[in-house]
Amino acid sequence: MVATQETIDKVKEVANTYKYGFVTELESEKAPLGLNEDIVRFISSKKNEPEWLLEWRLKAYRKWLTMKEPNWAMVNFPKINFQDIYYYSAPKVKPKLNSLDEVDPELLKTYEKLGIPIKEQEMLAGVAVDYVFDSISVATTFRDKLAKEGIIFCPISEAVQNHPDLVKKYIGSVIPMGDNYYAALNSAVFTDGSFVYVPKGVKCPMELSTYFRINEQNSGQFERTLIIVEDNSYVSYLEGCTAPQRDENQLHAAVVELVAMNDAEIKYSTVQNWYPGDKDGIGGIYNFVTKRGNCLGHRSKISWTQVETGSAITWKYPSCILRGDNSVGEFYSVAVANNFQQADTGTKMIHIGKNTKSTIISKGISAGKAQNTYRGQVQIQKNAKGSRNFTQCDSLLIGDECGAHTVPYINQHTPSARVEHEATTSKISEDQLFYCLQRGLDTEQATSLIVNGFCKEVMKELPMEFAVEAQKLIGISLEGSVG
Amino acid sequence: MSLLEIKKARLKLDNKNILNGVSLSVNAGEVHAIMGPNGSGKSTLSYMLSGREGYELESGEILLDGQSLSEMPADERARSGLFLAFQYPVELPGVGAMSFLREAVNSRRKFIGKEEFDHLAFVKEARKEASKMFVKDEMLKRAVNVGFSGGEKKKFEILQMAMLKPKVSILDETDSGLDVDALKIVSDGVNAQRSDDNAIVVITHYQRLLDYIVPDFVHILSDGVIIKSGGPELALEVEKNGYAGMINAA
Numbered sequence: 001m002v003a004t005q006e007t008i009d010k011v012k013e014v015a016n017t018y019k020y021g022f023v024t025e026l027e028s029e030k031a032p033l034g035l036n037e038d039i040v041r042f043i044s045s046k047k048n049e050p051e052w053l054l055e056w057r058l059k060a061y062r063k064w065l066t067m068k069e070p071n072w073a074m075v076n077f078p079k080i081n082f083q084d085i086y087y088y089s090a091p092k093v094k095p096k097l098n099s100l101d102e103v104d105p106e107l108l109k110t111y112e113k114l115g116i117p118i119k120e121q122e123m124l125a126g127v128a129v130d131y132v133f134d135s136i137s138v139a140t141t142f143r144d145k146l147a148k149e150g151i152i153f154c155p156i157s158e159a160v161q162n163h164p165d166l167v168k169k170y171i172g173s174v175i176p177m178g179d180n181y182y183a184a185l186n187s188a189v190f191t192d193g194s195f196v197y198v199p200k201g202v203k204c205p206m207e208l209s210t211y212f213r214i215n216e217q218n219s220g221q222f223e224r225t226l227i228i229v230e231d232n233s234y235v236s237y238l239e240g241c242t243a244p245q246r247d248e249n250q251l252h253a254a255v256v257e258l259v260a261m262n263d264a265e266i267k268y269s270t271v272q273n274w275y276p277g278d279k280d281g282i283g284g285i286y287n288f289v290t291k292r293g294n295c296l297g298h299r300s301k302i303s304w305t306q307v308e309t310g311s312a313i314t315w316k317y318p319s320c321i322l323r324g325d326n327s328v329g330e331f332y333s334v335a336v337a338n339n340f341q342q343a344d345t346g347t348k349m350i351h352i353g354k355n356t357k358s359t360i361i362s363k364g365i366s367a368g369k370a371q372n373t374y375r376g377q378v379q380i381q382k383n384a385k386g387s388r389n390f391t392q393c394d395s396l397l398i399g400d401e402c403g404a405h406t407v408p409y410i411n412q413h414t415p416s417a418r419v420e421h422e423a424t425t426s427k428i429s430e431d432q433l434f435y436c437l438q439r440g441l442d443t444e445q446a447t448s449l450i451v452n453g454f455c456k457e458v459m460k461e462l463p464m465e466f467a468v469e470a471q472k473l474i475g476i477s478l479e480g481s482v483g
Numbered sequence: 484m485s486l487l488e489i490k491k492a493r494l495k496l497d498n499k500n501i502l503n504g505v506s507l508s509v510n511a512g513e514v515h516a517i518m519g520p521n522g523s524g525k526s527t528l529s530y531m532l533s534g535r536e537g538y539e540l541e542s543g544e545i546l547l548d549g550q551s552l553s554e555m556p557a558d559e560r561a562r563s564g565l566f567l568a569f570q571y572p573v574e575l576p577g578v579g580a581m582s583f584l585r586e587a588v589n590s591r592r593k594f595i596g597k598e599e600f601d602h603l604a605f606v607k608e609a610r611k612e613a614s615k616m617f618v619k620d621e622m623l624k625r626a627v628n629v630g631f632s633g634g635e636k637k638k639f640e641i642l643q644m645a646m647l648k649p650k651v652s653i654l655d656e657t658d659s660g661l662d663v664d665a666l667k668i669v670s671d672g673v674n675a676q677r678s679d680d681n682a683i684v685v686i687t688h689y690q691r692l693l694d695y696i697v698p699d700f701v702h703i704l705s706d707g708v709i710i711k712s713g714g715p716e717l718a719l720e721v722e723k724n725g726y727a728g729m730i731n732a733a
């Protein structure tokens with residue numbers, strides 16, 4: 001199938017406003033519109049799932065029916081009609097591919113437009129890519145190399161078939177199906193996502209990365225990711241997203257669960273660049289994500305690094321449960337909100353084990369009419385003696401119409417613990433801007449420099465190749481917001 | 484040939500007359516010194532020249548190398564070769580001095596049709612210039628002006644000047660806050676830039692700077708007008724008698 005003239009025109013049309021906004025012409029196989037038990041059964045049978053998983057989904061669905069959408073976040077949007085969403089769609093490609101030649105050429109084109117030609121990616125040493133296109137993974141690379149180390153990196157639907165015991169043991173173990181409204185929905189209807197298992201004593205030799213795309217009008221995306229790292233092992237996982245331009249809002253409700261055993265370390269990095277809506281606030285993705293890591297083992301460590309530039313609404317709190325003694329949780333975040341974007345994001349650090357340590361560095365940037373909220377909870381439980389938390393929340397305002405809010409919750413039940421919280425709000429000053437202009441930088445260069453300077457502590461936590469991309473993204477997201 | 488031409492420049496800030504018809508002509512190869520009491524409008528003049536927002540001319544004209552600046556935005560003036568060493572250099576948290584300098588230099592080079600420096604070539608060049616100013620490599624790894632001492636800030640300004648190779652440089656009280664040794668280093672740095680195809684305007688309160696950077700002309704600015712111009716001896720007169728006599732005579 002070749003791209004239609006309409007597609008090409010569309011790409012040209014949106015290229016100026018949203019670099020990654022385009023639509024791929026793929027025939028897709030859809031479940032009927034809306035949600036009921038039959039849809040849940042349809043998804044499960046499409047995926048050829050075992051009975052236990054269907055039961056689990058149905059239980060989640062029934063739980064979801066009894067729940068209400070959360071309304072405590074500082075975000076406003078019209079009520080979502082959950083019956084007006086397609087819960088399953090799959091591009092028509094063969095589920096098993098031996099080489100990239102077998103991939104739908106239209107799909108390959110999509111990747112090219114996004115600047116990630118697969119062949120180059122494959123050659124790029126050290127990055128294994130598990131592409132998720134709509135709901136089905138279409139190409140998985142580098143798997144052999146990982147398999148040699150005993151590492152499993154595959155679509156979760158495949159893990160359900162090939163490693164059911166692992167999936168059954170850990171799915172929902174960090175985020176129970178009824179944890180919150182969107183997590184329950186995800187548990188009922190998740191279609192695909194990634195599964196990573198690193199056995200004992202293995203340092204994963206490459207960064208694992210997944211590119212998610214949303215491509216189907218009205219198709220909610222319900223990825224489910226599960227990462228388990230055994231004793232003395234390490235993995236770094238990268239997640240990056242872009243989405244095509246659409247007028248209608250698209251719902252995304254992912255669930256990511258991480259489990260780290262004794263002395264294990266998981267580094268999870270995200271660059272999120274979903275369609276934020278146009279400059280008048282029309283369209284854009286609703287991004288309601290539940291991410292949580294369980295530092296189950298002693299001396300385990302989980303660190304979340306996120307750069308959030310996209311989505312009309314972001315509702316996201318990657319968290320750590322510090323259960324093992326001496327375990328460490330980290331959260332490094334840059335959230336950019338421009339025009340009419342609304343971001344309510346932060347983290348929870350739940351200290352349960354002794355001498356557990358957490359660090360939170362949050363950088364919120366607001367421009368245009370955007371609202372940016374940091375919401376963080378630090379909980380030091382009774383037995384978490386000698387635990388420590390350090391939180392730093394900095395907000396940068398660009399212009400006079402945007403807002404930044406900091407909402408820290410601190411529950412401390414142990415006198416021997418130490419919790420520190422620092423917060424600042426600043427503006428890009430005229431002095432700073434003029435100083436840069438006087439050195440010959442234009443307004444956008446100057447803004448980008450100052451903003452990236454502001455985010456530096458977080459950016460340095462990102463893997464190199466991601467950091468470069470993320471810096472560009474932040475620049476693009478703020479274009480036209482100053483001067 | 485005149486590199487900088489200011490014709491009857493008038494400017495108001497907050498409805499207050501600050502510049503009241505300043506005229507000045509600076510030729511290639513010349514160094515001019517502007518002196519004058521606090522609040523006489525020296526920094527305002529430098530902001531006006533470099534195109535800071537809010538410092539637009541009410542009337543008059545300014546030309547850089549024959550080209551009118553009135554409609555030109557600040558960043559383009561800079562790329563065209565106008566440099567201002569700030570009286571109070573601004574901190575840019577998190578922005579590495581080396582990468583800031585590189586973006587600035589490459590913007591200018593690109594504008595004048597020169598090849599941009601690649602990373603290695605730039606670092607080499609920057610280190611060379613930095614060592615002349617006794618600026619340590621370590622300082623260039625820090626964020627622009629953040630935690631720099633007063634003297635270090637001024638050195639960094641002149642280092643930027645050396646790298647940008649401007650046509651016209653305005654140095655606003657570059658000597659303030661410098662100890663004797665630093666004053667000499669910075670002055671040497673400036674003198675090394677003097678050439679037949681650029682011009683320098685130094686704003687200062689003190690003769691001691693002009694001992695090192697010997698000006699061709701000295702102008703006294705008072706209440707937004709140049710009330711007296713002369714040779715280097717004028718600065719000595721200020722040093723000896725202050726401004727009062729001149730202002731009364733004007």
Ligand SMILES: Nc1ncnc2c1ncn2[C@@H]1O[C@H](COP(=O)(O)OP(=O)(O)OP(=O)(O)O)[C@@H](O)[C@H]1O
Pocket residue numbers: 496497499501519520521522523524525526527528570
């Ligand atoms: N934004 C402003 N609004 C109104 N008046 C201003 C503004 N900025 C500066 N001024 C006034 O303009 C006058 C000139 O100030 P300027 O900073 O140019 O003086 P200066 O000659 O550089 O003084 P100094 O020697 O102390 O550096 C002063 O009276 C100052 O108070």
Ligand SMILES: [Mg+2]
Pocket residue numbers: 525526527570655
């Ligand atoms: Mg001044």
